[in-house]
Amino acid sequence: MEHGNKVISTELEKIHKQSLEKDNEVKHVYYNTKTPYRRQALAALGTVVLNCGVGATAGFSAVLIPQLKHGRNKLDHKLNTEMESWVAAAASFALIFGNLISGYLMERYGRRSSQIMLSFPYMAGWAIIGFADNIYLVLLGRFITGFCQGWLGPLGSVFVGEVSSPVNRSVFLAGLSLAIAFGVFMSHLFGTLMHWKHAALLCGLFPLIGCILTYCVKESPTWLASKNRVDDCIESFQWYRGTSPEMKNELDKIIFEQSQRDQSKSKLKTLLANIRKPEFWKPLCIMIVFFILTQLTGVNVICAYTTEMMKELIGNHANRSTSSAAMLSVDILRCISLVVACFLLRKLGRRPMALFSGASTCLTLIALSGYLYLVNNRVIRHISPFVSLSLIAIYIIVSNFGVVPLPWNMVGELFATETRGLGSGFSVMTTSVAYFGTIKTAPAMFESIGHHGTYLFYGLSTMLGTIFLFFCLPETRGKTLIEIEEHFRNSEQTKTKPVPDDGTV
Template identity: 25%
Template structure:
């Protein structure tokens, strides 16, 4: 396939479609390495949590369950702060330099992980990774939009999420075979690689024109359109310049209409106009819709599963090593993203969301029923690496948890990010997108932070046939009750048998135990 050059003076020159597309693909791929680095920071807590939970006697840092819940959520909490500063940093220094700047906190966080000796250092590294992820939002989204042509923009945009999921999968794989400190050290290479490769791709021509760097903008456009000569892209370049001039003239006319007003009154009027746009239906309805879909995605269970995957697989007795199970989980997420990217253009977002929600709900319902039947009392926090007993193992929970990962990432976890760029009108799109992205990370923080509290609150023990002493001890934090109904006759037989074997002291058993206890 070949297409003609856009140059007005060289219409006979023919450029292949591959040559026109390849520079844009390369530029977006380099940008995606940064998103890969961010995905690795999201996947890292999954291998960090079991390592710091007390299962390894040689580990310097050991955390309590409350602190563990913060490991799974602290990075999400600091992302909105980065989002707020992202646009302010991107416009003055440019898209490419902003992306290179973000590699610094990524590198610092990985080094902090590797050399950490105190818990606060781990939490600081978590906050740094979240902050860096927020800083990424404006330069990566803007760069993608400004260096691609309309026919490639949608396809290349879908690779962003795939890159993040790939980063998560890489961390799962590294954590299976290496100590978490070594994983952190290896992960340092990705932001360094991204920073170096960004020198090899051009800055956005839009930004260069806005800074009146016209010759650099010509070279950038020529590079992105197939490594052409500057003269071959003169027509497209002139169109870009004219578009930006029209925008500048519109802003100048708006300022001229306010001539004669004081600076304070101008700023006050502009602030009121800007705020009023966010109190009207064109913002509130889309914002409510996107926020609702983000809430569904995070509270459907997948965010928590992704963070506590190792512990959940250990608790539900996966038939393979729990770290290998996380790799399968990551592969399922990646396959779901790829399927979503392909089918959404044919099926539509609405049907894909219903398909995703239904499949995810069925999978988690089956796993919940299985957990109830095998009498899971609490999440297994501390466990040894590669510890695997052969009793009561089943493929059922592993299969359906992997199924939930696939279904959720084929729709409800991915499509809200596509909606953000479509549901807001142009004048508020940038800011509204930032608000929506911040809501996503807030929901992610909440879903992980309240996980342990929900386990403690929603676990309803079976009290039928249990002694009052056993029940009060359960709710006081002592030995946990199982979900079996204790039949009176069976209890008597077991008590008699235990007494005969010398395993039970009658003074502390059953009703006698309660009476003995009441004397003290």
């Protein structure tokens, strides 16, 4: 261990010597603050485009199911409620398996390499849907695209979180949620304007473009440090972050943290030791509840069954054109809300936005439930599209201000380096189970307890989740990944010792 520390110390001295020798040569590159930002943005853009494919996967069933039900299928297979739910839920079911391998692959092969690897089966899944001539090929394609969606879930957030500087991280991570919303909109737009087969082939362009962009950037420096590839780590970190004094200090911390690990232990013993640490199980509990909360708000149910839900909310005024227009309007509103959320999260922080969003979403769902209940019981004679669509618009706005994007932002921030793959993978696997459960059960809930009962269930679930976040969710805005890790590691001490009033949590 002492020998390992000497090696690390030598490497740190080499970093400073190399930096001093090269400062004059590369000053115009590294001290230009735009250059690191552009490189971080390029890395984030590749993941963003891949996440557009995630949104397309989530939203595609909303245009696929109506076309299959109304004779534009050419599959000679009638859709009943059970098969309809499987067409929508096949992708969400496969998410679980993608999550299971995501953590292992990102730790084994790296964040960048894993993103490139998943692009190929993702494209294949869309191609299978596009050329399908029976319902079972459609289900196979949906399963493959869902598998890749689950694979990317924890991976994208971890990669973007590790290559981004603290000041840019919130915007880039919020951009991943915006990309999902944009992907939903594009899949709905493709499916509205053309046959579902052609729409599927166009959706396959997202993983292709994302793969090309990711190929053009470097591997995560944090992952390289975890593999003792110190020279590669230095090169990658400077490529992404520059060589300012602040960046040098952060690089020193990354390499020093790696030097403290006991390399003599087996991987199994190291894993068992790490999962007992508070910097693993505390963020794990927070992320599990946060991800389940997101699913129980019903946001993905709306993505999957938008057309059918719009008919219920519009009432007698509903027809195919008005339902499609309402669906696309909801998608555009979702994208606009997430753009605003990117800036609000950077300015106000994670915790305030999470609590505001959770409370507002809860109240809106309960109000929508109450309104539909009054209509169904003829207290109100006719449903008013203005009232119902206004409530759903408010719901879309406030949910996308916090409870929708934040779990995907924070899963790449909260876990320690050595357990980031495991923690993020397990957290996202939990949301995948909840995602599958909500998508699969939604049609049965609509039939058994009605739309008003379903929205009430989602509203009360959101309320319980928000109460948990009030007591447990920390603020991470402006903190480095090392500082966030230290917060969980030292939180037991801060319960008994006064905390300095310096703005940190």
